[in-house]
Amino acid sequence: MPRYFVIAVVLTLIGFAVVGKAMYIMTAKKDYWTQVASRLKRDSVTVKPNRGNILSCDGQLMASSIPEYKVYMDFQAGAEDSTGVHKRDSIWAAEIDTICYGLNQIFPQKSAAEFKAHLLEGKRKVMKNGTVGARHWAIWPRRIDYNTFCEVHELPIFREKLYKGGFHWETFNSRRKPFGTLAQRTIGEMYGAKDSAKNGLELSLDTLLRGKNGLMHRRKILSKYLDIPVLSPEDGVDVVTTIDVGMQDLAERALVDELKEINGEMGVAILMEVKTGDVKAIVNMTRGLDGNYYEMVNNAISYRCEPGSVFKVASFLVALDDGVIDTTMTIPTGCGVMEMHGRPMKDHNWRRGGYGTINVARALEVSSNIGVSYLIDKYYGHNPKKYVEGLYRIGIHEDLKLPLVGYHTPMIRMPDTKTTDRSKYWSKTTLPWMSIGYETQIAPINTVAFYNAIANNGKMMQPRFVKQLMKNGEVIREFEPVVLKERIAKPQTIKTMQTILEHVVSQGLGKKAGSKSFKVAGKTGTAQVADQFGSYHSGVTRYWLSFAGFFPADNPRYTCIVCLKKSGLPASGGGMSGVVFHHIAEGVMAQSLKRSVDDARDSRSSFTPAVKKGDSQAANYVLASLKTKASAPSSANYREGSKHTVPDVTGMGAKDAVYLLESRRVKARIKGRGKVKSQSIHAGTAVKQGMVCELILD
Known part of the structure; x- marks a missing residue:
């Protein structure tokens, strides 16, 4: 027992000693051990990857990430002497004028005196803990590019190491577009201060473009940091789009020129490749408060409205495919006004006496409202559901499943007289007015996809915006063209409609869309649309003018739709939208035009060079080298x-x-x-x- 008692006493004393030592460390030695802990620190740091590029169809950069920097100064960096004064202060006093002069040369917006006052303000700032000198003082308020950053970094003191000079910076990834606002709403934008996508392909393909974050441990040993990689970041993939820069620029200039000419509010142009469905150009222009036009909203995929007369092609395609009409059938349009279920249906020339009796093909050529609505009401009035089912069958109502946020599918309602929703109610006048492009809601992208199917002999293609995904110069995924419908109508029906659309341009209302160099097929459209409050009678009439077609008509390569929105008269789909279509078609065909070198020879030019009098020996030497038969005088x-x-x-x-x-x-x-x-x-x-x-x- 005495031995156990001694052991217990000794252990108790040791315990008290351990507790006492711990209390001593926690109180008397607290500051010392806190400094030791600050010298050995380990943190986990997220390493951001490089965002992928967005490229045009021929590999030109349309959106790319470049580094940008914000530069700061730590006025408390550097060692102190025994009096607590920073050893760097004497160097700072000697170099501040040189630094400020150099900053003024780099940033001329601010004078050297203003830079000096700003830096001295940061140096004299009193911090909350009583120390003097800001730790994170912004030298320049905005981000700067890499070249400017290098110039700033070369200035006196700023070129010193971080813990000696105090100059430090933050790195940001900035999204830049070499072609400016070209296809801005389709390519997409990024929020300035945040690394997040705003719209367009940037948003739709954000997870692919963003890549995967990496992880790095930072261990502080004495006054230095040691970076220990744990997980390497995975850079985002490059996206190759179907956009052609030349065609996009051509379509944008043609559309803006016409909008300025007619003082339009908004304009849309879409150019699509017939066989693949590739969208080569997509333009969305809206008039800003300053009167200029900008890409604000992707109206090509989101603006649903009543399409107007371009919809008449869908109505006649259904009737032709069902066999209820043919091109030889005549229509009594009379003097241009016909009553339909208590409402007057008018042709655009009703004040000039109308078109009288015309056939089916001529009804589309002159865009007769009576001609289309009369036949559709006559053969589908007893069963309007069959007509709407026909519209669904030919693909005008198809969900295109676009890879862009904001796409709105068409609204073409089925007959329903029992609904309490007034917008869905089906009356006797619904069918004739729907047949000419009213009482439906369709975005331009759906209309151009439908016309593209006609040009493609009935095969409807999904509009394609992305061709490939690439990484490190290698293709990692290919997006093949997608067929939505193998056949929207019978082959003979498609051929008939192609011929009619060609006649619309050659001898109908679409003449201004045509070309002397190649054949064009298409259809005009002029519709009165509601204002922003949903009213048609607010004092100012707004028109939706459109032209949809394809070229060359005998071997279609491209389909295009041009839509313009304007207030007041004059308003003409063929005379305004058709003009834009003409410029786009001519420009696109000119880009792909290949001629023989012999065509450049001028038959009136002389192939014998004219030789001046002078040193005949030197001139004859040159002529002999050119292998000509001429000789110097x-x-x-x-x-x-x-x-x-x-x-x-x-x-x-x-x-x-x-x-x-x-x-x-x-x-x-x-x-x-x-x-x-x-x-x-x-x-x-x-x-x-x-x-x-x-x-x-x-």
């Missing part, structure tokens, strides 16, 4: 003749003429260019001292 007095008389230099070039005159001590004064036409001193005149000969060249 002889010049007997070029090197021969009396050195005391003025030579004949007419017909010579300036170089030979001056040489010949000055070799005889006659000064030459030249006027004009080309060959010597005349000389002020006649040939053969005796040379006198100080003689000046004026040469007129032509």
Whole structure:
């Protein structure tokens, strides 16, 4: 027991000693051990990857990430002497004028004196803990690019190491577009201060473009950090789009020019490749408060409205495919006004007496409202559901499943007279007005996809915006063209409609969309649309003008739709939208036009070079090298003749003429260019001292 008692006492004393030592460390030695802990610190740091690029169809950069920097100064960095004064202060006092002058050269918006006052303000700032000098003082308020950052980093003190000089920075990834606002709403935008996508392909493909974050441990050992990689970041993939920069620029300029001409509010243009469905150009222009036009909203995929007369093609395609009408059938349009279920249906020329009796093809050529609505109401009035089912069958109502946020599918309602929703109610007038493009809601992208199917012999393609995903220059995924419908109508029906659409341009209302160099097929459209409050009668009439078609008509390569929104008259789909279509079609075909080199030869030009008089030996050497049969004209007095008389230099070039005159001590004064036409001193005149000969060249 005595031995156990001694052991228990000893252990108790040891316990008290451990507790006492711990209390001593926690109180008396707290500051010392806190400093030791600050010298050895380990943190986990997220490493951001590089965001992928967005490229055009031919590999040109349309959106790319570049580094940007914000630069700061730590005025408490550096060692202190025994009095608590930073050793760097004397260097700072000697170099501050040089630094401020250098900053003024880099950022001329601010004077050297303003930079000096700003930096001294940060140096004298009193912090919350009582220390003097800001730890994170912004040298310049905005982000700067890499080249500017390097210039700032080379200034005195700023070039020192972080813990010695105090200069430090933050790195950001900035999204830049080499082609500016070209296809801005389709390519997409990024929020400025945040690394997050805003719209377009940037948003739709954000997870692919963003990549995966990495992880790094930072261990502080004494005054230095040691970075220990744990997980490497995975950079985002590059996205190759179907956009063609040249076609996009062409379509944008043509659309904006016409909007300015007609004082339009909004415009849309979509250019699609027939066989693949590739969207080569997509333009969305809206008038800003300053009167200029900008890409604000992607109206091509989101703006649903009543399409107007371009919808008549869908109505007749259904009727032709069902076999209820044919092109030889005649329609009594009368004087241009016909009552339908208590409401007057009017043609655009009703004030001029209308079109009288016309056939089905002519009804589309002149865009007769009566011609279309009369037949559709006659053959589908007893069963409107069959007509709407036909519209669904031909693909005008198809959900295109676009890879862009904001796409709105078409709204073409089925007959329903029992609903309480007024917008869905089906009345007797619904069918005739729907047949000419009213009482439906369709975005331009759906209309152009439908016309593209007609151009593609009935095969409907999904509009394609992305062709490939690439990484490190290698294709990692290919997006093949997607067929939405193998056949929207019978082959003969499609051929008939192609012929009618070609006649619309050649002999109908779409003449301004045509071209003398190739055939164009398409349809005009003019519709009155509601204002922003949903009213048609607010005092100002708004029109939705459109032209949809394809070219060349005999072998379609491209389908295009142009839509314009404007207030008041005049308003013409063929005369306004058709003009934009014409410019786009001509420009696109000109880009792909290939001619023989022989076509560049001018039949009136001479293939024998004209040779001036002068040094015939040198000229003959050049002519022999060019393998021509020409020879230089002889010049007997070029090197021969009396050195005391003025030579004949007419017909010579300036170089030979001056040489010949000055070799005889006659000064030459030249006027004009080309060959010597005349000389002020006649040939053969005796040379006198100080003689000046004026040469007129032509």
